[in-house]
Amino acid sequence: MTEQGKLIRGWVAVLALLAGAGLAAVAECTVTVEPGASIQAAINAASPGDVICLAEGEWEENLVIERSITLRGSEDGSTIRGHKADTPVLRVYTPDEQRLEVVVQHLDVTGGRGSNGHGMLVDGSAAARIENSAVTSHDGHGLHASHSAQMIIEGSTIADNQKFGVL
Numbered sequence: 001m002t003e004q005g006k007l008i009r010g011w012v013a014v015l016a017l018l019a020g021a022g023l024a025a026v027a028e029c030t031v032t033v034e035p036g037a038s039i040q041a042a043i044n045a046a047s048p049g050d051v052i053c054l055a056e057g058e059w060e061e062n063l064v065i066e067r068s069i070t071l072r073g074s075e076d077g078s079t080i081r082g083h084k085a086d087t088p089v090l091r092v093y094t095p096d097e098q099r100l101e102v103v104v105q106h107l108d109v110t111g112g113r114g115s116n117g118h119g120m121l122v123d124g125s126a127a128a129r130i131e132n133s134a135v136t137s138h139d140g141h142g143l144h145a146s147h148s149a150q151m152i153i154e155g156s157t158i159a160d161n162q163k164f165g166v167l
Contacts, residue, residue, distance in 0.1 A: 029053035039063055054078040065092045065102050073107035080107060086114035093123035100126040104133055112138035119161065122149040136160045141167045
């Protein structure tokens with residue numbers, strides 16, 4: 001094999017490794033929610049696999065996610081602040097045994113109030129991946145996984161929660 005052939009084969013191997021490591025292109029937004037609009041309405045209208053993007057800004061909502069979606073904030077700052085007491089700011093769950101996978105990226109989740117005011121509750125057979133986000137300042141737990149739920153936390157800050165940061 002020529003030196004040029006070896007070089008090309010080497011670069012192909014490097015690119016394959018990068019793609020396999022999840023460094024491939026980021027999925028495009030299915031819908032973008034502007035401040036003042038309802039994130040929950042976008043979640044309710046979403047199909048499995050959709051990417052709901054949040055513009056830069058702040059929302060006061062408590063959200064329930066019952067389908068496999070990505071919830072992506074702006075890298076310039078998107079905050080979801082809970083407004084109902086004793087309710088998680090984000091609740092990810094499936095009422096049956098079907099697998100549910102949710103990805104949360106570039107979000108600040110704050111303001112859960114009351115003893116059940118968790119930042120994020122992942123329940124049932126749901127799985128959540130929290131990437132490059134901050135889950136802070138909740139009266140309950142920052143992140144709470146129950147039953148057979150699973151969480152992967154990557155590049156995120158979990159801090160200043162009254163109960164456990166992660167339970």
